[in-house]
Every structure is written in C-alpha cells, then in structure tokens.
Amino acid sequence: MSPTPNRDPQPDPHEGIHDFIAGGLCLILSSGLAIYHTAQAGRLHEDFERDPGPAFLPVVLLIALGLLGAALTIRGGLRMRHSQLSEISASLFSFWPAAVAIAILGTFLPLSELAGAAAALSIIGAALALLAGRTETAKWPVSAVSGALVGLVLFGVFRFGLSVPL
Amino acid sequence: MMYDLFVTILTDLISPYSLFLAFTGVVLGLVFGALPGVSSTMALAVILPFTYGMETPAAMTLMLAVFFSSVYAGSVSAILLNIPGTPGAMITLLDGHSMARKGNAVEAMAYALIASIFGGFIGWGFLVMLAPMIASYALEFGSAEYAAVVFFGLALVAYASSGDTLRGLAAGTMGLIIGVVGRDQITDVPRFTFGTADLQGGISIIPLAIGLFGIAEVLSLLSRTDKNATHVPEVTARTWPKWRALRQELPTALRGSVIGTFVGAIPAAGSAIAVALAYACEKRMSKTPKIFGTGIPRGVVAPEAANNACVGGALIPMMTLGIPGDSITAVLIGVLLLHGLRPGPGLFENQPELILTIYSALFVAIVLTAVVAGAIGIPVYRKILAIPQRLLTAGVLILCLLGAYSVRNAVVDVWIAIFFGAVGLSFIRLNIPVLPLAFGAVLGPLLEENLRRTLLIHRDMSVFFERPISCTLIALSLAILVVPAFVSMISKVQARR
Numbered sequence: 068m069s070p071t072p073n074r075d076p077q078p079d080p081h082e083g084i085h086d087f088i089a090g091g092l093c094l095i096l097s098s099g100l101a102i103y104h105t106a107q108a109g110r111l112h113e114d115f116e117r118d119p120g121p122a123f124l125p126v127v128l129l130i131a132l133g134l135l136g137a138a139l140t141i142r143g144g145l146r147m148r149h150s151q152l153s154e155i156s157a158s159l160f161s162f163w164p165a166a167v168a169i170a171i172l173g174t175f176l177p178l179s180e181l182a183g184a185a186a187a188l189s190i191i192g193a194a195l196a197l198l199a200g201r202t203e204t205a206k207w208p209v210s211a212v213s214g215a216l217v218g219l220v221l222f223g224v225f226r227f228g229l230s231v232p233l
Numbered sequence: 234m235m236y237d238l239f240v241t242i243l244t245d246l247i248s249p250y251s252l253f254l255a256f257t258g259v260v261l262g263l264v265f266g267a268l269p270g271v272s273s274t275m276a277l278a279v280i281l282p283f284t285y286g287m288e289t290p291a292a293m294t295l296m297l298a299v300f301f302s303s304v305y306a307g308s309v310s311a312i313l314l315n316i317p318g319t320p321g322a323m324i325t326l327l328d329g330h331s332m333a334r335k336g337n338a339v340e341a342m343a344y345a346l347i348a349s350i351f352g353g354f355i356g357w358g359f360l361v362m363l364a365p366m367i368a369s370y371a372l373e374f375g376s377a378e379y380a381a382v383v384f385f386g387l388a389l390v391a392y393a394s395s396g397d398t399l400r401g402l403a404a405g406t407m408g409l410i411i412g413v414v415g416r417d418q419i420t421d422v423p424r425f426t427f428g429t430a431d432l433q434g435g436i437s438i439i440p441l442a443i444g445l446f447g448i449a450e451v452l453s454l455l456s457r458t459d460k461n462a463t464h465v466p467e468v469t470a471r472t473w474p475k476w477r478a479l480r481q482e483l484p485t486a487l488r489g490s491v492i493g494t495f496v497g498a499i500p501a502a503g504s505a506i507a508v509a510l511a512y513a514c515e516k517r518m519s520k521t522p523k524i525f526g527t528g529i530p531r532g533v534v535a536p537e538a539a540n541n542a543c544v545g546g547a548l549i550p551m552m553t554l555g556i557p558g559d560s561i562t563a564v565l566i567g568v569l570l571l572h573g574l575r576p577g578p579g580l581f582e583n584q585p586e587l588i589l590t591i592y593s594a595l596f597v598a599i600v601l602t603a604v605v606a607g608a609i610g611i612p613v614y615r616k617i618l619a620i621p622q623r624l625l626t627a628g629v630l631i632l633c634l635l636g637a638y639s640v641r642n643a644v645v646d647v648w649i650a651i652f653f654g655a656v657g658l659s660f661i662r663l664n665i666p667v668l669p670l671a672f673g674a675v676l677g678p679l680l681e682e683n684l685r686r687t688l689l690i691h692r693d694m695s696v697f698f699e700r701p702i703s704c705t706l707i708a709l710s711l712a713i714l715v716v717p718a719f720v721s722m723i724s725k726v727q728a729r730r
Contacts, residue, residue: 085663086400093403100410100425107423119688121417124681125424128410135403142399165452165658168630172448172651175634176644191634192627199455200623214627221631229286231639 083146086139093136101129164198171195184233185222192218247597251294255594258298259601263609265299266306267617268625269316271450273303274560278447279629281439281564282636289572290590296568297591298598300561301544304504305349305602308537309614312341321504321540324512328525328532335528338611343473344530345537346606348486352538353599355490356497356545360552361592364581367553371578377696380683381703381710383676386556388710389500390669398714404660405669411436412677419685431645438567440637441674444650445667446560447633449657451626456658474530482534485515489538496539497546500556500672504540511539545595551576552588555679563671571640 104125171194178187196214197207205213225231258280265276280299284292307319312329325345332341374382387409391401414425415435426432489511496507515535516522525532547558548565555577557563569576574584581588637650660667687696698704 082664085665089400089403089663089665093407096407103427104425107426119685121420121422121424124684125410125413128406128413132403132406132410135399135406139399139403162456162662165456168452168455168626169651169655169658172630172634172654176647188631188635192631195627195630196623199626200621203621203623205621205623210623213621213624217624217627218631221628221635225282225635225639229283229639231635232642233635233638 083143083148085143087143087147090136090139090141090143093132093139095136097129097133097136101126101133104129164201167198168195171198179233184226185219188218188222189215190218192216192221251291252597254291254295255298255597255601256605258295259302259598259605262299262302262304263306263309263602263606264617266303266318267309267614268620269310269314269318269618271625271629272319272446273300273307273321274446274564275450275629276303277561277564278443279632279636281443281568282632282639284568285571285639289569289574289587290594292568292572293565293587293591294594294597296565297594298601300565301353301541301595301598302602302606304541304544305346305353305537305606307540308345308349308533309342310618312338312345312533313611313614314618319504319540321508321543322536323505324508324536325533327512328528328530331526331528332530332533337528340472340474340530341528341533342611344482344533346603347474347479348482348489348534348537349541350599350603351486352490352493352540352542353544353595353602355487355538356494356542357592357595357599358545359494359542360545360548360595364549364552364588367549368578368581371553372582374578374702375700376683376686376690377700377703378706380680380687381697381706382554382556383680383683385706385710386500386550386554386676387669387672388713390666390672392713392717398717400663400665401669402714404665404667405673408670408673408675409677409680411441411670411674413681418678418682429645431643435678436649436674437640437646438563438570438671438675439640440646440649441653442564442567442671443633443637444653444655445657445671446564447636448630448650448654449661449667451629451633452654452658453661454622455626456662478530482530485531485534486538488514489535490542493539493542494546497543497558498549500550500558504543504559507539507543507546508536511535548591548595552580552591553578555676557672557675560668560671563668563675566675 104122171191175187175191178190181187182190192214193211194214196210196217200207200210200214203210222233226233261280262273262276265271265279266273276299277296280295284295287295304319304321307317307322308325308329310316310318311322311326312333315326315330317323317326329341329345332338371382387405391405392398410425412435414432416423416426416433423433492511492514493504493507496510497504512525512532512535515531516525519525519531543559547562550556550558551562551566555566555575557566566576574580574587633650633654634647637646638644640646656670657667659665660670688694696703697707
C-alpha cells in the first residue's frame with residue numbers, strides 16, 4: 068500500500084535560510100553596535116529608571132535586537148534542517164544584477180570628482196541601461212546610448228532646472 | 234471661520250500654479266502607477282527632489298496628486314496586462330483582466346476609475362470628519378501616552394507587514410536604532426556616529442526613504458528573471474457602463490470604500506489587505522460567489538474603491554498622531570520634516586492652514602484624476618506600458634542618486650541612499666518587511682523624547698501602567714505580538730495530535 072500523501076502546507080525551504088541569515092545579521096549588528104555604543108555614549112546610568120540618560124534607549128534597543136536575532140537564528144536553524152546547500156547558493160546567485168547595479172551607483176561620487184557630474188551620470192546611465200537591457204531585444208549600443216542620454220537629460224534638469232550645484 | 238479658510242485655500246489651489254502642480258502630479262502618478270513594478274512609493278521617492286525648493290503647501294499638492302493618481306493607475310496594468318501596477322491592484326486583475334480578455338477593457342477601466350474616484354471621495358470625507366476629532370483628543374495626550382502610541386504603532390506595523398512578526402519586530406528595532414543616531418538632544422552625547430561629522434545630526438529620513446523605497450525596489454526588479462508579457466488584449470466593445478448598471482454597484486463601492494478607509498488608517502495594514510478584505514466581503518455577500526473571477530464589474534469595483542479610499546485613511550494617523558499609515562505617508566512625513574514641520578496633533582493647533590491645504594489638495598487631486606484618467610484612452614496606456622525597462626531603470630536610479638544629493642547638497646546623503654538601497658534589497662530578498670525599518674527611523678526620535686520626558690517627570694516606569702490610555706495601548710500591543718504566536722503554537726500542537 069502506498070503511503071498517504073501529506074497534504075499539509077509545506078514550509079518554504081528558503082524561509083529557514085532567510086531566518087538564519089536575518090538572525091545572524093541582527094546578532095552581528097547588535098553586538099558590534101553594543102561594543103561601539105559602550106565606548107561612545109558612556110555607560111547606562113545607575114538610576115536609569117529615574118534619569119534615563121543618552122545611553123538608555125540605545126541599550127534597550129540593542130538588547131531587543133540581540134534577542135530577536137537569537138530567536139530568528141534558532142528558528143532558521145530548526146527550519147533549515149530540511150534545506151539543501153544548493154538552494155542557498157541558487158538563491159544568492161540570482162542576486163548578481165542588483166549587486167552590479169549597486170557597484171555602478173557607488174562609482175557616481177568618485178567618477179564625478181574625476182570627470183565631472185555630467186560625464187559621470189552619462190557613464191552610469193549607459194552602464195545601468197546595458198545591465199537592465201540585457202534581456203531586451205534592443206542592441207547593446209542602442210541601450211548604452213539611450214541610457215547615457217537619460218543621464219545627461221537628468222543632469223540638465225537638476226543642474227539648470229533645479230539649480231543643484233552638481 | 235474654518236469654512237471661510239477652507240474656501241480661501243481651495244480658491245488658492247485652483248490658482249494656475251497650484252493647478253499646474255496638481256495636474257503634473259496626476260499625470261506623473263498615472264504614468265508611474267501604470268508601469269508594472271513601479272509602486273506608488275517609488276513614484277513619490279522619484280518626485281521628491283522636485284519638491285525641495287517648493288513651499289510646503291505646493292510640495293504637498295504635488296505629492297498628494299502623485300499619491301492618489303498612482304494608486305488608481307495600478308489598475309491599468311492589472312486590467313490590460315494581468316500584472317498589478319501597485320500592490321493595491323492585485324485583486325483587480327482577477328475580474329478586470331477577465332473582462333479585458335472578453336474585449337471589455339474599456340468598460341473594466343471605466344468601472345475601475347469610477348470606483349476609485351468614489352472611494353477617494355469617501356476616504357477624503359472620513360479624513361475631513363475624523364482627523365480633527367482624533368487630533369483634539371490626541372492633544373490631551375501626555376508624554377507617557379505618546380510613547381505608548383508609538384509602541385502600539387510599531388507593534389501593529391510588525392504584525393501587519395508582509396513577512397512575519399518576528400522579522401517585522403527586528404526591522405522595526407533596527408529602524409528605532411537608526412532613529413537615535415546622532416547627538417543626543419539633551420546631553421549632546423554622540424551615539425552611533427562613528428567619528429564622522431556627517432552623522433552628528435542624525436540620519437535624514439529622505440535619503441533613507443529614497444534608498445529603501447526607490448533604489449531597493451528597482452534593484453529588486455532588476456534581479457527578477459520572470460519578464461512581463463506586454464500583450465494588451467484587443468478591445469471589441471468601447472462602451473462605458475450605463476447609469477443603471479453603475480447604480481447597482483453603488484453598495485459595493487460604498488462597502489469597499491468604508492473598508493478601505495479604516496484598513497488604510499491602521500498603520501502598515503495598507504491597500505493590499507484592504508482590497509483582499511473588500512473582495513472577500515463582496516464574495517461572501519453575493520448569492521453567486523462562483524462568478525467572481527470570471528470578469529464581473531463587482532470584482533473590479535470593490536477592490537478599486539477600497540484601495541483609493543485607503544489614501545484618505547492612511548493620512549488620518551499621519552496627520553493626527555504623526556504615525557505613518559503606510560510607506561507613502563512615511564515619505565510624506567519626511568517631506569514635512571524637511572520643511573521643519575512635525576506632523577501630529579500640534580499641527581492642527583499651530584498650522585491649521587496646512588491641514589486645510591492637505592484636505593483641499595487631496596480633493597483637487599481626486600477631481601483631476603477623474604478628468605485626466607477619463608480622457609486618456611487605451612492607446613495612450615499602451616504606449617506607457619511599452620516604455621523599455623532599460624530606460625526606466627537608468628532613469629529611476631539616477632533620479633534617486635540626484636534626489637538624495639540635492640536634499641542638502643551633501644555627498645553623505647548619496648552614500649546613505651545607496652546603503653539603504655542595498656539594505657532594502659537584502660530585506661526584500663530575505664522576506665523581511667521594509668516598512669517597519671522606515672517606521673522605526675521616523676518614530677525613533679519621538680519615542681526617545683517622550684520616553685525620557687516621562688521618566689524624568691514621573692521618576693518611575695510604573696507610570697505607563699498607571700495611566701489608562703498608555704496601559705491599554707501597551708496591553709493591546711503585547712496582545713498583538715503575543716496572541717497570534719500563541720494561537721499558531723496551539724494549532725500546531727493540535728495538528729500533530
């Protein structure tokens with residue numbers, strides 16, 4: 068006799084990974100900031116209930132974040148028992164166009180200092196249009212030129228229309 | 234006297250400059266809202282830089298026009314392409330696109346427009362009626378009540394946001410930490426400034442919002458591998474619905490509008506929940522629930538009335554308590570802060586003209602949306618929907634960069650926007666709700682100010698539990714956070730047995 072199929076809704080295998088990563092990030096963030104905060108804003112006032120001081124709310128929030136991070140990590144760990152490592156790597160791989168776009172955006176300020184804002188925005192516009200147009204039917208020179216034009220037009224709008232000192 | 238002031242402000246709003254701003258806002262909102270993947274919040278983040286040099290009333294006129302019309306325009310791609318333009322249009326596509334496939338796209342869009350305008354007016358009516366009452370009540374609040382309101386708002390946001398409560402709480406806590414970055418107002422002690430002078434004044438909300446709602450959303454679209462089909466069904470019938478048919482849908486529109494207004498007023502509940510509730514309500518009340526989803530006008534009217542009524546609803550907590558009702562009102566709070574105004578009950582006392590301007594601007598936005606959207610035909614939408622992804626991506630991302638820079642002409646704001654763009658993208662990928670982060674960042678200073686003031690005056694934490702309003706709000710917050718987890722645990726245990 069074949070086993071009865073399980074009709075209960077199965078948890079998304081990625082949810083465990085998401086919880087684990089989110090929890091880990093919360094723990095790293097809370098502990099890192101806690102070390103920095105203790106050095107910068109001073110210790111929690113002894114009588115904090117009557118005189119909260121500048122360290123009070125940040126300390127409460129860091130403790131809360133640490134606890135939430137621990138809870139998420141544990142829940143993620145429990146859920147992840149059923150996930151494959153390949154699912155994790157596949158989930159991260161689809162991230163690359165966004166990572167490239169962030170890198171392109173990050174070049175705006177150094178490029179502006181080197182070549183001026185107009186050139187920087189044209190280059191960034193071209194690069195972003197190439198990245199976004201990779202799955203479209205337009206040829207790459209068309210994508211690059213149209214993206215560069217968008218950058219130039221927006222430079223004109225902000226520099227001359229809105230008088231922003233770029 | 235208030236009536237005279239309202240008439241004066243409405244007269245100002247129909248001046249050529251204000252009308253031009255409102256018209257521009259409506260057109261931009263219709264374009265952005267119709268584009269699949271471009272949410273109303275992203276539209277507002279993109280428009281934001283153009284408001285920096287404006288007076289507050291002019292900025293609010295433009296922003297509210299974009300807000301209202303983009304919410305309506307979400308239905309365009311839902312009906313024509315079967316892709317919701319905004320989250321609030323996700324239910325509209327069920328019947329709207331079915332109608333379009335039968336050749337009745339014009340009729341479906343007419344129902345969507347009429348229901349949206351109707352919902353907009355109902356939401357506006359509730360806003361005008363309820364906001365002054367809530368504000369006058371909130372003026373009686375002390376610092377303990379105010380701290381409890383912020384806590385309650387955060388609990389609601391963590392619970393109602395997509396993802397789950399634990400992740401929502403983590404995001405909200407991160408937001409509150411962002412809110413306390415900078416020099417302490419009382420003792421001048423720096424917190425989380427990492428030795429840079431740029432962070433001494435705290436993290437500005439506008440670059441943060443541009444990063445979280447503008448950059449992050451475009452980056453998320455860029456990573457999507459599923460490409461949208463852009464085939465618009467042929468139109469065979471070009472008739473608008475008859476008056477009799479419209480009258481039959483009136484109760485549906487009314488129910489949808491009331492649901493939309495009240496759900497919109499709950500922080501973070503948002504239009505996605507409102508439309509689902511309105512649709513479910515109509516289906517449950519119908520004698521023939523099976524026909525829902527096959528292309529009936531009622532399936533378009535209910536969600537469209539609800540999502541546009543949410544606009545007025547979301548403005549209620551923003552204006553009366555200073556708590557954002559959704560991500561869009563979080564951006565609007567950023568605009569007010571940029572102009573040196575903190576929304577909340579004090580605004581009703583100190584800036585009654587601005588309150589009336591907001592009422593009037595929303596009213597004008599609704600009327601103009603009816604006029605402009607009514608005049609636009611399907612061929613125009615076909616052109617809007619054909620804008621290439623590459624131009625949209627490059628344009629929106631560059632606008633975000635320049636928008637962040639031009640807040641204070643400061644380089645650090647560009648880095649903040651890029652940083653929060655990356656943070657927002659990570660949140661989207663990890664299914665962590667973004668809204669609590671923005672919510673926490675907006676409310677962090679408010680919470681700290683009121684918490685410290687309460688403790689300094691009363692010298693004891695127990696004051697929060699001694700005052701009835703703060704005690705009730707804290708109890709409700711804990712119930713919101715604990716009860717659902719408890720219920721789910723019990724049901725899991727029962728299922729295992």
